[in-house]
Amino acid sequence: MISFSTRRLALLALLVAAVPAAAGQLCRDGRPAPSGLVVRSDGSIVDTQRRLQWQRCVVGVSGPRCERGQAERFPALQALDFVTTYNRGGGQGGHRDWRLPTLAELRSLVAADCVNPATDLKLFPNAPQAQLWSRDVDGGVAAYVDFRDGYAARDDINLANPIRLVRDLPAPRRR
Template identity: 35%
Template sequence: MKHLSGLLFGLLASHVLSVSAQTCDYEHTPVDTPDARYQIDNDGTVTDLNTHLMWQICPAGLSGKDCTNGKATEMNWQQALLYAEEQRGKKLAGYNDWRLPTVKELRTLSNRQCNYPAVNIHAFPNTPSYWYWSISPVISDGAYAWGIASDYGYDSWSNKLNKGLIRLVRTIR
């Protein structure tokens, strides 16, 4: 029985790893977010040299060099806005001007060359494939806001009551 349960655990673990592993099409899809575009700092941030935006490497709730400590914090849009506002009073990596990105800014992280997640995993390791909120509301319907589904990197809108993750940003110009 012990052998059977070990085998079952091994099968389940390998299935989960294969489902969540990033896949990339390097042959047919142009590189959206090459490694050279990012300056990875030792303070939990990464700077996009093209956009002059500094991002938190880990989504809210995760920490550590490879974002393996903790659990990503799911929150609705209102909670995401409040979280970002609370962070403005704290010094994260020495800065207190962190905010939720606009959908346009969030879109710059999408690496459509890869899926699950559609981001540069060298710059943003262990990024959960999930919905990420932006600060951008849907103008035509106040119940919705824009964000990015990081599994394939496409922007869309979602009901503000739904849960999502956040990655804070700041401008460095």
């Protein structure tokens, strides 16, 4: 017997396969957005539950609606090196502690009932329908989340994928 969640995933997979990329995002009615995510005045996204600050645009893209530039793609190990260079060069918003997200953190951005891309476009406008690397590298493979359909998997570290950076927010001060 196939469970409800298995049927739902199969339906989403069929939607991804049947709809050309240019057709745009598809979401089920009443879909829940990833919870705890808030757009800040500086354009970043704060995850209040996990105490994380996300860059709104993937690396290589800028603008208030992520409308300028093109997503840069990196092999997994080069992506890790890029983050070090990025922070040494000044980072963003006065912060030099940006990093690649863990697989769990990256998965928290998935809007489960959306495909093409599988994230909330109000929070992450013009989000690429692509596999974004996490920092989880093991031998010759690295973990990613495919934002076409929200699935997570591992693939060859030599493949080039976009990245979205995150940083930990400091703990709130106690009085």
